[in-house]
Amino acid sequence: MNWVAWDKVISPGVCLMPGKDSVSWLYDSSGAFSVASVKGKMLRNSSSNSEHVFVWNKLVPKKVGFVTWRAVLGRLPTLDALVRRKLPVSSTLCPICGEVEESIEHVFVSCGIAQTMWSVISLWCKLPAIFLFSFQDVVNPHKFSAFPKEKAKVFQAVCLIATWCLWKRRNALVHSGTLIHVTSLVEEIKIMGFLWIKNRGKKGDLSWEDWCSFRL
Ligand SMILES: [Zn+2]
Known part of the structure; x- marks a missing residue:
């Protein structure tokens, strides 16, 4: 006291x-x-520690933001986390690339499939190439975009959807052996983003063509 x-x-x-x-x-x-x-x-x-504060985004359902929120808190059950909790795992190597130990930073930032996913998203959203140095960069996308406020919120929603989709596919790979293809991964991000931004963002006149060119 x-x-x-x-x-x-x-x-x-x-x-x-x-x-x-x-x-x-x-x-x-x-x-x-x-x-x-x-x-x-x-x-x-x-x-004083506001850069580590997770900001929820109403453009996506809670379950989507939940993955990023848990990752920010270090509470996703990646293989390195399971080992820290003394749970038995046959290998700690990343199930996607098999090259290094799986961690939150690796799955969402440095794994080859994550890097390709972010690079395709940056092309789609007409941003300069996205260089992510840590998972915090995924949480704070406004740092590398000069979008006006409303568009920046949509872009943050895209990043949340990307994180959710990648984690979902990583789980399908671990539990069912379903391989991850980046083309189909980005397609799912675009489709889910279109549905949610159009309905939850009250953009009833948004066309699929405009969405695919990130014209908002
Ligand atoms: Zn990997």
């Missing part, structure tokens, strides 16, 4: 005063403890 007996503190610039000892709560100017001051302190601390 951060209770301080003021007249017991001995440090440069502090004078000991005569009188009875007292305690004071540091995070309120009155010195009195309150739940509101604790909440204020917690909010100030969390805002």
Whole structure:
């Protein structure tokens, strides 16, 4: 706890005063403890780490954003995570490329299929090539787009859908042996994105042709 007996503190610039000892709560100017001051302190601390805050997007269903949210918290059951939890796995190698240990960063950032997927998406959305350095770059797509606000929100939705689709296909590969083809993966991202942006984004006049050219 951060209770301080003021007249017991001995440090440069502090004078000991005569009188009875007292305690004071540091995070309120009155010195009195309150739940509101604790909440204020917690909010100030969390805002200093805002780049790691996941922003939900109403253009996609909750189940879609859920995958990215869990990945941000490090709670997706990738093989390295299962080993850390002492669960038995036959191999920790990435089930997609089989080259390195599977982790969240690897599945969504550095695995060959992820890199191809992001590069096709950047072409589709008419962005310069996307260079992802960490999973946080997937969560904060506005960092590498100069889209106006509404279009940036749609692009964030595309990134959430891409992450959801890739994880879904990774699971199908692990559990059913279904191979991942990047063309069909990107096609699914486009189709699901079209349905959700058109209906949830109230863009009833959006045509498939415009969507495929990312003309919003
Ligand atoms: Zn891989």
